[in-house]
Amino acid sequence: MTVLPIVQVGDPVLRQRARDVTDAESQTPAFQRFVDDLIETMRAAGGAGLAANQVGDLRRVAVIEVRANHPRYPYKPQIPLTVLINPVLEPAGAETVAINEGCLSVPDLRGEAERFVDVRVRYRDRDGIAHDELRRGLTAGTFQHEVDHLDGVLFLDRVRDPRTFATWEQFDRHHREAFVARAQALVQRVGS
Ligand code: ZN
16 A cells, blocks of 8 residues: 655646546456555545545545544544545535534645535445445535545635634634534534
């Protein structure tokens, strides 16, 4: 496995839509190696997810994993390692919530992105098995962030109030406490 370089905001590859992967292609050793590299890169960087665009590749695949006491997002509920191939995401309700997000491709910046509380996500996993799932709360936000990447969209585009932008240090100093309280209330209400 290889830790790949992560491209940064301004690279046009982050603004392109990733192309669907065929079932046959998804089962090739080269593709499976690429999935392993995405997982390795996400873990090495301490991310909660990573999309192919972020390593300069336009195959429609992203990975998500949140372990306990995540280094960047300790308040996020755990998500087991999930490989999303050709994901299709749609809102499953009208309610939205502002979630404070960061991104491995946007160094040292966080902001309040507007996210749907409930989403339906359909995808294939790396074994070719089809999934059709409802995701809620902070976890739904993580899925929206990663599928957005595959559509060429960054969390920056979802920030309704630019005054919420902050460096990680300033977030910790001035905004973390209030946001974590809001996040915990959301998790308590919707269960994730
Ligand atoms: Zn990101």
